Amino acid sequence: VANRFENVQHVIRVALIFAIGLVSFFVLRGFFVPSDFGLEGFYRAGARVDAQALPLQYAGEADCLTCHVDVADLRAANRHKAVSCETCHGPNKAHVDDPTTVKPARVNAETFCVTCHAKGAGKPAFLPQIVAADHYGTACVDCHAPHKPRIDAGGEAAARRPE
Amino acid sequence: MNQDRRAFLDQTGALLLLTGTAALAWDFVSIGRAQEAPGYDVHAHWWGMIIDIEKCIGCGNCVRACKAENNVLTDHPGTFRTWVERYQVRSDDLDRPTVDSPNGGYDGFDPITEPGEGVKVFFVPKLCNHCAHSPCVQVCPVGATFESPDGVVLVDKDRCLGCRYCVQACPYSCRYIDPRTHTVDKCTLCYHRITKGLTTACCEACPTGARQLVDLKNPADPVHEFLRTHKVHVLKPNLATGAKAYYHGLDGSVR
Numbered sequence: 001v002a003n004r005f006e007n008v009q010h011v012i013r014v015a016l017i018f019a020i021g022l023v024s025f026f027v028l029r030g031f032f033v034p035s036d037f038g039l040e041g042f043y044r045a046g047a048r049v050d051a052q053a054l055p056l057q058y059a060g061e062a063d064c065l066t067c068h069v070d071v072a073d074l075r076a077a078n079r080h081k082a083v084s085c086e087t088c089h090g091p092n093k094a095h096v097d098d099p100t101t102v103k104p105a106r107v108n109a110e111t112f113c114v115t116c117h118a119k120g121a122g123k124p125a126f127l128p129q130i131v132a133a134d135h136y137g138t139a140c141v142d143c144h145a146p147h148k149p150r151i152d153a154g155g156e157a158a159a160r161r162p163e
Numbered sequence: 164m165n166q167d168r169r170a171f172l173d174q175t176g177a178l179l180l181l182t183g184t185a186a187l188a189w190d191f192v193s194i195g196r197a198q199e200a201p202g203y204d205v206h207a208h209w210w211g212m213i214i215d216i217e218k219c220i221g222c223g224n225c226v227r228a229c230k231a232e233n234n235v236l237t238d239h240p241g242t243f244r245t246w247v248e249r250y251q252v253r254s255d256d257l258d259r260p261t262v263d264s265p266n267g268g269y270d271g272f273d274p275i276t277e278p279g280e281g282v283k284v285f286f287v288p289k290l291c292n293h294c295a296h297s298p299c300v301q302v303c304p305v306g307a308t309f310e311s312p313d314g315v316v317l318v319d320k321d322r323c324l325g326c327r328y329c330v331q332a333c334p335y336s337c338r339y340i341d342p343r344t345h346t347v348d349k350c351t352l353c354y355h356r357i358t359k360g361l362t363t364a365c366c367e368a369c370p371t372g373a374r375q376l377v378d379l380k381n382p383a384d385p386v387h388e389f390l391r392t393h394k395v396h397v398l399k400p401n402l403a404t405g406a407k408a409y410y411h412g413l414d415g416s417v418r
Binding site: 001007015035041042043047048049050051052053054055056058060061082083084086087088090091103116117118119120122123124127131 | 200224
């Protein structure tokens, strides 16, 4: 029987090496290529789901409005109606998750209002703009309530307005 | 129990080996079964953004919101997922605008009160265009960056080598190397937010509605009405990248 394979020994040897190579390729591939690679395309499908797992910082306006209905109503009737809460108040997901202990930081109106309302070229006409140096020299919120920025004639804010 | 030592070792050995293999195999299987956000169908969306130049006031709220939301470095030059550029274009030299973007617009802009005779000033917010045929994805050698089925270009930081091919390939300069991980980083279109039904941080923080997240596959999305009634443009359309950041009021001088 041994003689039968005598003349094909070299072929068997090559075939064996090839087989070992093939097996080790698939074993190594199994180790180095994640099993979800290629499920959706030439990438790891789990990476897409990983990207969904990042923690939120901005809660989104809908969450704010579950509690702060009164402020929302006031704002909705006035000029800042299209400005979402966290535009000015900053990211507040932590406050939404734990409203009693985590309080939103106060908006520094001195520096923040003018990031939008400072007069400058390139700003559209619909935006009220002021030159801070020429504008009464008092704090913005002394006259303009942020949720109701327009000054009522004879209103409380108007009374405080410097001459 | 009548069992010799050899049989015992054989059985225990086989059991240990099989348990280990099974655990390893299960690890691989479970990776493939990572949990999608509940109720999110990846094939039901095609995300993009509308940017209305006419409404942008250069306040920098979007830049600050993006950095806060996505834990982007604030003290390192060039690490921006979104940024705002200010263009000053002379009417007699339309091809050579003066562009500035101090700290990416993070601190806003010093207002230009006297733009000069015949000078036009406007702001251009920029971000990843989430191209449908992204040059950056085409050059990645390891499959670390990809266009997801819902039209968002994402990075797999576990696979990224930091070879920077994609940084060079992006025609919009939207990618950078994160110095903390030495892997590439870019706008994810707040993938962690949009898959939960929220809008992106930049759109949430934009006071004028200059930026709007849009879902082109959603027939109820106002984007369809907007695209029907407004003239829009994408950046570098000649490159056929399939960019999905649609600019309204874009000037020809913008690069």
